[in-house]
Amino acid sequence: DAGVIQSPRHEVTEMGQEVTLRCKPISGHDYLFWYRQTMMRGLELLIYFNNNVPIDDSGMPEDRFSAKMPNASFSTLKIQPSEPRDSAVYFCASSFWGSIDTQYFGPGTRLTVL
Amino acid sequence: KQEVTQIPAALSVPEGENLVLNCSFTDSAIYNLQWFRQDPGKGLTSLLLIQSSQREQTSGRLNASLDKSSGRSTLYIAASQPGDSATYLCAVPNSGGSNYKLTFGKGTLLTVNP
Numbered sequence A: 001d002a003g004v005i006q007s008p009r010h011e012v013t014e015m016g017q018e019v020t021l022r023c024k025p026i027s028g029h030d031y032l033f034w035y036r037q038t039m040m041r042g043l044e045l046l047i048y049f050n051n052n053v054p055i056d057d058s059g060m061p062e063d064r065f066s067a068k069m070p071n072a073s074f075s076t077l078k079i080q081p082s083e084p085r086d087s088a089v090y091f092c093a094s095s096f097w098g099s100i101d102t103q104y105f106g107p108g109t110r111l112t113v114l
Numbered sequence B: 001k002q003e004v005t006q007i008p009a010a011l012s013v014p015e016g017e018n019l020v021l022n023c024s025f026t027d028s029a030i031y032n033l034q035w036f037r038q039d040p041g042k043g044l045t046s047l048l049l050i051q052s053s054q055r056e057q058t059s060g061r062l063n064a065s066l067d068k069s070s071g072r073s074t075l076y077i078a079a080s081q082p083g084d085s086a087t088y089l090c091a092v093p094n095s096g097g098s099n100y101k102l103t104f105g106k107g108t109l110l111t112v113n114p
Helices: none
Strands: A005-007 A010-013 A019-024 A032-038 A041-050 A053-056 A066-071 A073-077 A088-095 A109-113 B004-007 B010-014 B019-025 B032-038 B044-051 B056-059 B064-066 B072-075 B086-093 B102-104 B108-113
Touching: A005 A088, A010 A019, A019 A088, A019 A109, A032 A073, A032 B044, A041 A066, A041 A073, A041 B102, A053 A066, A073 A088, B004 B064, B004 B086, B010 B019, B019 B086, B019 B108, B032 B064, B032 B072, B044 B056, B044 B072, B072 B086
Parallel strands: A010 A109, B010 B108
Antiparallel strands: A005 A019, A019 A073, A032 A041, A032 A088, A041 A053, A066 A073, A088 A109, B004 B019, B019 B072, B032 B044, B032 B086, B056 B064, B064 B072, B086 B102, B086 B108
């Protein structure tokens, strides 16, 4: 298996623009997690899905952030409008119910908002 | 709210040295604790998971211990190698019981010098 795939790997945009980050979980995994990593706050869980349904979005910082999972093999995290403080590395991770303790992380998307 | 602290933030050692990384957490009512490794520009890889009923787990040159009552865990790396250079993070499930929501420490950046 190719592992968790994220795109793009790097994104540079200007304040106010819409940003869409993409994630393809490992085939057969039914949990998907979006994290954000910054120097100041470390790694934080933003939202997670189970069987394509959002279960907990309490970590989503503002209404500017939204996440969707239209099917088992694809999820998006959208920021609209983006702000410089959104600059961070965004990770997607997946796991399955038989081994929920183990999350498999993607390589991350480094977002820079100018 | 669960808080996880890792000390030191950075550590530099010569090759071959044994070393210990520390992790402390504020809420001792945890189901498990995980140690992850993060390489630059890459996602996290789970190294060891210790269930709350266990005292330690070993994998090769790595040994992780858990003392729930004191809210501490250590990761011991024997005979360190330059390839061990990475950031090591510990994580515990959030207070409240959901195993899926992890709280991470900010990590220890380890450099092993040849």
